[in-house]
Amino acid sequence: MSRFSTVRFSLKARLMFIIGSITALLMLAISVGILSQWRTMIVGNLRQNAEGVTRAIAISLTDAFLYGDEEDPPLEDLLERYIRNYTSTITGIAHIAVIDNSGRILAHSDHAQFGRVVTDSLVVASGRTDRLITAILESPYHGWVIEAVQPLRIGGKRWGVVRVAFSAEPARAEIRTLFILLVTLTSLVTTVTLLVLYLLIGRLTDSLHELVLLMDRTGLEADEPVPVPRRNDEVGFLLQHFGLLRQRLSQSRRELLSVHAQIARAERLASIGRLASGVAHEINNPLHGIKNCLYAIEREPDNRKQIITYLPLIREGMEYIETVVQKLLGFARQQPASMQDVNLPEVLSKVLRLLDYNIRRKRTTCSLTVDPDVPIIRGDPQLLSEVMMNLVLNAVDAVEDGGLIALRCARAGEHRVSIHVQDNGAGIPEEHLARIFDPFFTTKGPKEGTGLGLSVALGVVETHGGTIRVSSTPGHGSTFVVELPVGEERS
Secondary structure, eight states: OHHHHHHHHHHHHHHHHHHHHHHHHHHHHHHHHHHHHHHHHHHHHHHHHHHHHHHHHHHHHHHHHHHTTTSSSOHHHHHHHHHHHHHHHSTTEEEEEEEETTSBEEEESSGGGTTOBOOOHHHHHHTTOSSOEEEEEEETTTEEEEEEEEEEEETTEEEEEEEEEEEOHHHHHHHHHHHHHHHHHHHHHHHHHHHHHHHHHHHHHHHHHHHHHHHHHOOTTOOOOOOOOOOSSHHHHHHHHHHHHHHHHHHHHHHHHHHHHHHHHHHHHHHHHHHHHHHHHHHHHHHHHHHHHHHHHHHOTTOHHHHHHHHHHHHHHHHHHHHHHHHHHHHHSOOOOOOEEEOHHHHHHHHHHHTHHHHHHTTOEEEEEEOTTOOOEEEOHHHHHHHHHHHHHHHHHHSOTTOEEEEEEEEOSSSEEEEEEEEOSSOOOHHHHTTTTSTTOOSSOTTTOOSOHHHHHHHHHHHTTOEEEEEEETTTEEEEEEEEEBHHHHO
């Protein structure tokens, strides 16, 4: 549940981040475009206004230069009067300056600037052209201004230039207000988009959460019906097909269990056949002893001492036969799967006792090593006995007379137990290693094996949550390793 919550949050956050980022970038690009257009338009209008006013002022000042010497007031006073008139009647003028050809200020709206020589780049540039020049500058007194410089010239005579500065702060404030408005609009649109996305994606992930809950409630071991919510969208279509898939899985499971049971029965019968000769020998020996005892008693029915001696031997032989038959019936009896605590060393010991004759018949040395810290596992003792029986029988078949078989049961980490079945037989060719667990694959003769033993063993071990692996070197033997989880891991 917590894992799905993390995945759901990650998916929602990822989608919101991607779509939110795209929305924010698009809004930012649109806002920058709008702001750039508005700024260009505002500055363009400011320049046009500055150029028009400056040209009008330049015309009046040119007249002042033309007739200044003929009128009573001196030229400087006349220029000062014109400047005062313009600054008082035209809104937005920061200052006006009349500069002669040498760069000296002849008149200025600020009397303190009178007579100062100006050599900045704008005045220098205006000296090389007869066209009006504008520039946006930052003034230490008026802030940002747009200055227009118009040469004072008629025909071939040039008296200097008029320099008019218009305050650009209102335009700057307008641009700043527009910027704040666009940022606010971008943030608002992005926030609303993220909110809508959060709600829509939340509905989608909630539907996926329902689907995951249905998956969690669907197990191969349970056939009870699971209600599937009805929806009229793609998620509903997915839920509907999940329900159909679950029905197909349930049907396939029933068919698989039926086939697996048939295979297991066939392998059990084959294993019983392989044990028949050993069991027959185990029974024949005590039977011959019993027959000899009965024959002796029949010959001397009045020999009480002999009868007292032979009766315990007869009873011992019959008990031995009963034990052998019970072990065989216990292995052959069809029992339902039952998960319980299993002591693996005891299972291995019982298997070796049952196969004692098969092992002794080939004069094979079989050893069992058990580590002291092997824990109890959870499993079906009957099925696990069949797995061990199959692996040991295969090892017995693989070795020559006088061969060696070694079994070892040990821990394999904190939550696993391993059983090693090693022999020094002929080994398995490399081309057969990948197929030894396939059903009906066998390298034995027609009457020596069915090819189902390892396949059934693999199915049993995987049902218990374990694994089987094999390593083999031709001519040096094979090692099968079965790993099973301990009870705590499966609980």
